[in-house]
Amino acid sequence: TGGRVTRAAPSLRRRARSFAFETVPPYWFGGDPWRTRFFDAFSSLLPIGERLFIDSMRRTAADLGDPELDALVAEFAHQEGVHGREHRRYNDRLRVQGYDLDGWDRSQKATVNRIARIADPRIPLAITVAFEHVTASMGQAILAHDLLAEADPEMKAFWEWHSAEEIEHKGAAFEVYTRAGGGPDLRRVVMAWCLFILGIRMGRRFAHMLRRERKLFDRAAWRHGVRFLFGQKGLARLMAPDFQAFFARGFHPWKDDTYGLVEAWEVGAVRRERRPEIGN
Numbered sequence: 001t002g003g004r005v006t007r008a009a010p011s012l013r014r015r016a017r018s019f020a021f022e023t024v025p026p027y028w029f030g031g032d033p034w035r036t037r038f039f040d041a042f043s044s045l046l047p048i049g050e051r052l053f054i055d056s057m058r059r060t061a062a063d064l065g066d067p068e069l070d071a072l073v074a075e076f077a078h079q080e081g082v083h084g085r086e087h088r089r090y091n092d093r094l095r096v097q098g099y100d101l102d103g104w105d106r107s108q109k110a111t112v113n114r115i116a117r118i119a120d121p122r123i124p125l126a127i128t129v130a131f132e133h134v135t136a137s138m139g140q141a142i143l144a145h146d147l148l149a150e151a152d153p154e155m156k157a158f159w160e161w162h163s164a165e166e167i168e169h170k171g172a173a174f175e176v177y178t179r180a181g182g183g184p185d186l187r188r189v190v191m192a193w194c195l196f197i198l199g200i201r202m203g204r205r206f207a208h209m210l211r212r213e214r215k216l217f218d219r220a221a222w223r224h225g226v227r228f229l230f231g232q233k234g235l236a237r238l239m240a241p242d243f244q245a246f247f248a249r250g251f252h253p254w255k256d257d258t259y260g261l262v263e264a265w266e267v268g269a270v271r272r273e274r275r276p277e278i279g280n
Contacts, residue, residue: 010259012075012169019086019158021093030150033215034225039159041206043090044101045198048108049131050084055116056124057173060180063121069176076172079165086158098212104205111197122182126190128173129182133191133246134198136170136253139163141238143261147228157269164265171253184249191246 029035054077061073095101115124142148142163148156177187210216229236245251 010168010262012072012079012165012172014075014078015082015161015165017082017086017161019089020154021090021158024093024152024154026097028152028155029148032150032221032224033210033213033218034221035228037206037209037213037215038225038228039155040094041202041209043087044094044099044104044205045108045202046087047084047091048105048112050080050087052112052115052124053128053131053173054080056121056128057176060121060125060176064176064179066179069179072172072175076169079169083162083165086162090158099209108201122177122180122186123190125173125177125180126182126186127194129177129187130191130194131198132166132170132173133242133253134194135162135166136258137239137242138235139166140242140256140258140261141235143167143265144258145233145238147233147235160265161269164262167258168262170258174253184251187251188247191243 025031027033027036029039057073057076061069091101115127118124139162143160148159151159207216210218210221215221228234231237242256245256
């Protein structure tokens with residue numbers, strides 16, 4: 001990661017996506033509770049977070065009064081709005097399984113409401129930049145290394161779609177942030193805070209899920225989990241260079257031109273949609 005910016009922010013596409021979550025088994029990631037609940041815990045955070053991201057972008061862009069920026073924010077908001085809708089449907093599966101997402105949501109909303117009331121709009125926007133980097137980095141790892149190869153096909157399709165669009169709009173919040181006068185020092189401090197908060201909130205939800213299912217101290221599950229995060233192609237190891245780049249003063253999301261992953265995903269998605277049914 002690094003070097004010159006090789007691509008301007010690409011045009012964002014509006015894709016109609018809806019997923020059949022009702023067909024998905026409880027442990028949808030290769031029958032493994034650890035990897036399944038890792039993604040489930042992450043999903044539980046996203047609808048409220050995505051609402052904050054949209055609002056922070058709109059608030060700042062409205063003050064800047066640039067029609068081109070307004071158009072970028074509108075497309076970003078559309079993609080994130082669809083993500084929020086599908087993640088809410090995804091999370092409804094967890095409610096059916098007995099998890100109290102409403103209680104978690106109340107706590108998260110209280111934090112988000114405090115953030116939204118911050119007078120300096122660059123701070124909520126810096127939070128958006130930070131979390132957009134997290135999701136884009138995760139998406140790049142998922143698509144580049146087929147990390148969901150063992151997942152249920154519907155969930156694999158869902159997370160890969162989400163990953164592709166996070167990559168596609170990974171520069172949008174950063175563009176608004178820099179236009180609003182946001183600098184590298186605020187960006188780095190806010191990222192450190194975001195990673196701390198993400199670790200606490202997601203960790204608690206993840207541990208609660210495994211504890212409730214009596215899997216928190218399951219050695220086999222943890223072996224899978226450690227390998228998934230820290231193995232040779234583990235998610236955390238794959239994402240580490242992206243965070244090193246983020247803390248560099250000259251960081252720009254498109255210094256690492258990963259749009260080819262989006263293009264390759266689109267080709268594969270089209271092929272899967274056109275695949276004939278067996279026996280036809």
